[in-house]
Amino acid sequence: MAPASPFAKDEKVLCFHGDLLYEAKILDTKPIDPNDKRSPHHYLVHYKGWKNTWDDWVPQDRLRKFTDENQALARTLISEMRAMHRARYYASKSSKKGKHDGSTRASEERHSSVAASGQMRGYKRNIAQMELEDDQVAPIPMADQLKSILVDDWENITKYLQVISLPVKVNVRTVMDQYLQAERQNRTEGSAEADILEEVVHGVITYFDKCLSRMLLYKFEREQFRDIHKQINDPVGDLAGKQPSDLYGAEHLLRSFTTLPELIAHTALDEQGVARLREELTRITQWLGRPDVADKVFVNEYENVSSEYENNAKK
Structure with a gap:
């Protein structure tokens, strides 16, 4: 069974792009390897205010919860x-x-x-x-x-x-x-x-x-x-x-x-x-x-x- 994803579709998050964190929205989420039951998830994110061409699939370690501390x-x-x-x-x-x-x-x-x-x-x-x-x-x-x-x-x-x-x-x-x-x-x-x-x-x-x-x-x-x-x-x-x-x-x-x-x-x-x-x-x-x-x-x-x-x- 695949591990539960800590982030959900449509969730507002902060996402690393380079060395900086940007506000983003998760458009989709799925296991990196659908054939591996233990595969971690990756996430399709849209950066707020950016063109859709910047939408990207990112691993979990690039995401942060949208909290006051992370902001x-x-x-x-x-x-x-x-x-x-x-x-x-x-x-x-x-x-x-x-x-x-x-x-x-x-x-x-x-x-x-x-x-x-x-x-x-x-x-x-x-x-x-x-x-x-x-x-x-x-x-x-x-x-x-x-x-x-x-x-x-x-x-x-x-x-x-x-x-x-x-x-x-x-x-x-x-x-x-x-x-x-x-x-x-x-x-x-x-x-x-x-x-x-x-x-x-x-x-x-x-x-x-x-x-x-x-x-x-x-x-x-x-x-x-x-x-x-x-x-x-x-x-x-x-x-x-x-x-x-x-x-x-x-x-x-x-x-x-x-x-x-x-x-x-x-x-x-x-x-x-x-x-x-x-x-x-x-x-x-x-x-x-x-x-x-x-x-x-x-x-x-x-x-x-x-x-x-x-x-x-x-x-």
Whole structure:
């Protein structure tokens, strides 16, 4: 007797296509080998919003139930691929600039390593979609130094398989408090400008705390986050009651500024409100990009992981 199928015809599911999960519908299901009573099933799926020519028979291991948890995983995978794409883009821009300046060696090595590590293996369609979306949502301006930090951060984690040691020396809450103190000098006390500053700083920290696990981590960092999350929820542990902004630092904060534009685009703010919010966020990245600031806040150390961690992270 054939094993029962965990998925049914007409069921809404998430289906892997390449490295990403897409919403899909099961059109049909049948055993792979009808002559084998123990044969597993495979499934004809239609990807939501795709042409019928993309309909495909897929094995069970490419399907996931349409749950909140798996939808969060789908969003995370998209964020990771976009981060990888941005890192490759910044590395390419850095390489071209290096050639123009005459100092090509370091930038060419970086460009080569990023290109080799970040091959998409046939996902041109996905990348084209991301490029279109990125064009529609203007990024928050960043100094070249910050773009370089993003690239180095990506390489350290995805290429060299390192993670930032937690808790960090200078956490997100401290960084944003330092910005608040510095920027207050440019605002009149009690003014609307000062109130907006307070609200934006508070909003950035809140966004970071809520979105870190879903949007700001690379896959290789998730094992570390699971361990930290357990310690946070341990009522007698050293990290009891802490928030991500108390434990993570400027490197992860910087990643949030690459995802914020999309969030802003989907808010209920009017055009003037969006422009004002982008202006406030740009002031933060300008401050972070100042050499005297960057040298003090981007000081957190990357560390090698154990073989056990590496094996668990790759599952």
